[in-house]
Amino acid sequence: MSNSSTFAQSRRYDTAIYARLSRDRSGLSENVNIQIAEASAYADDEGWPVVGIYKDNDISASKYSTKPRDDYDRMLTAVRRGQINVILITEMPRLYRRLEELLTVIKLAETTGLRRIQTTDGINYDLSTAEGIHAAINAVNNAMLEAGRMSKRIKRKSRARAMAGKVHGGGRPFGYEADGLTIRESEAAVIRECAERFIAGESIRDIVLDLNARDIRTAMGKEWRIENLQRTIMKKRYIGVREYEGQEYPAEWPAILTREQWDRMEARRLSKRYRWPKGQTGVRKYLLTGLIYCGKCGGVMVGSGRSEENGRPAQMRYRCRRTDNHGRVIGCGASFRIAEPVELLVKEAICHVFDDPKVAVTLAPKVDKDKVRGLVQEYERRKAKLDQLVTDYATDVLTRDQFVQAKGIAEASVQEAREALAHYQEETTAARLPADQTIRDAWDSSGLTWRRSVAQLVIKKVIVKPGHPGSARWRGYRFNPDLIEIQWKL
Ligand SMILES: [Zn+2]
Incomplete structure (x- = not known):
């Protein structure tokens, strides 16, 4: 292989996006369309051409699952045909829970143009290096461990908690105190106001502009964004509903909105005349963005x-x-x-x-390779800490309140490390x-x-x-x- 063809080949980033709904996992980007939007935006930022979008819906990701993944197989076919250099996912468990499956792909990377698995949080599993392969195997191992934990005790616990209408883990919901149970009246008033204004025909954009101008901040203390507010006001939490695996249970916390208000918002959202504002998810490619x-x-x-x-x-x-x-x-x-x-x-x-x-x-x-390595290590370290919290909670080392509080802090710290890494990578391509x-x-x-x-x-x-x-x-x-x-x- 000559130098120039090596060069040309090493510069190809034809990207396949893979998204999957996995029911047994709490937390991040559950919805397949959200995963695709997130990955598309990521590819767009990187300037990678998206040559295929593959999605498997409603399929359990557990290692006990034997259901076929149709789009996953179609994607592998495209890899075998040499059409794909990058598989882009929001997080490793979207792709694999079983090591054998990953090994198949590692083998494929030896004989096709496939070079890496990339997650939207900025981790690149370079399948052409021993380090990259090692990191990918570790990630799948971790996912398997987590799945094992989820599929036994926590899962039973989660369902029981949901049926009792108990609070879901995670950060403080806007409108409530950190316990998720007590209404914070100043924010509840904002939720009611937003719902009424949206029902009355105001655009989400205008409402966001107004909230930010009035220094009203999200639960995280940030300015409101259009996508953020639209997602927030439609949460069933506000009508006193606890959702779990598609089922609704009466929640133990008080509602802020009525079911009728929610139905009216939903009606407006679904009406043909209303264009629900979208984030930038296009996959078109422009050379001069930012310049x-x-x-x-x-x-x-x-x-x-x-x-x-x-x-x-x-x-x-x-x-x-x-x-x-x-x-x-x-x-x-x-x-x-x-x-x-x-x-x-x-x-x-x-x-x-x-x-x-x-x-x-x-x-x-x-x-600066050391700098990149340092940033990756910091990110991995913070993520491991977050994983440890889950283990501690599962094994009753932490109470739920301690867990919820510590998890919020750990997640913010992971986010910070992830952004630092993404920013540096962008600067030094x-x-x-x-x-x-x-x-x-x-x-x-x-x-x-x-x-x-x-x-x-x-x-x-x-x-x-x-x-x-x-x-x-x-x-x-x-x-x-x-x-x-x-x-x-x-
Ligand atoms: Zn202008």
Whole structure:
């Protein structure tokens, strides 16, 4: 295998997303669509092309389960055909509870393009290295242990607790004190207000804007986000219902909303006219996200496809972003530009810069391996601590109250470590240029992640100036290159 083909191959990130509903696991992203949205957003951030989405619903993940996983098998077929480099999941137990299954995939990685299993919390199981394989095996082992615990004592306990309407573990629910039983009146008033405003036809976005402006914070003390508030107000907890495995039980805590209010919110949510706001989950790929700005208002521009309509073909475009995730107005929202010619222009400008070999050498980023290892270890350490709490609770070392309290703190600490790692990884994505390739060759044979990291190395900003690009022609596009300004970091 020649250097250049090794290089091209090592840069491929064709990604399969796998999601599964597992009934015997409490906690994280239960809903399959939420898992897919989370993974899609992750792939989008990384710039990985998603070539397949596979989901298995309603199937027990326990090692005793013998039900087939149809989409899982379809995904393995795609791996065997060499179509997949990355399997992306929200957490390891989504994929495996049985070691034999993982071993099959490790074998496949030897003979196909499959290179890694990636979780959305930033862990990369590199199947081409002994360390990566070892880490993957450990993760599955841990999941099996946990499943064993879940499937015996805790599971029995959980069901009994649910049927008695007892509080679920986890952080403090908004509207209640940490015990989950006592209403916190100031927050309960907010829940009632939000429900009434939503029923009355107000948009979630406007409500979020208003809450944040009034300094009303989530139970975690954060600003409200659109997705967060919509999920919160629909929780059945607020109508005094304890849910467990799809069943509803009368809860031991007092309700804040009436069943009627909930039904009316649900009716509005399901009505055809109402568009439930979505987070950014698209899988379209844009080179300049984070680098491109609106020349009219100075705000950020984001990739935004125009779908096919009235015979006009679909088109990838950059658009000035009007509101942020909190619903605040951050830009004019009035500028658009076709993505293709902008990206072509930027590519040519970058190639021109890299034609100077001295520039190319000085630009190579230095990834601090020790730092990455340190961040991963810290993250693993905090996660292990969280696991230990579950064990302590299961073996009655901790009382439920102690467990709930300690778990909240441990989860926040895991989250913090995870974000630190993700942030560093983003900063240092390698953009090395192999000796035997020109930037032009590398550009054409590499994926978006690599192109983006190169662009981020040399470009400070791309500014889309206002004007009428449609009146000019450039390389067959209705596009005026004079209306694009590139600001360099050099
Ligand atoms: Zn603008």
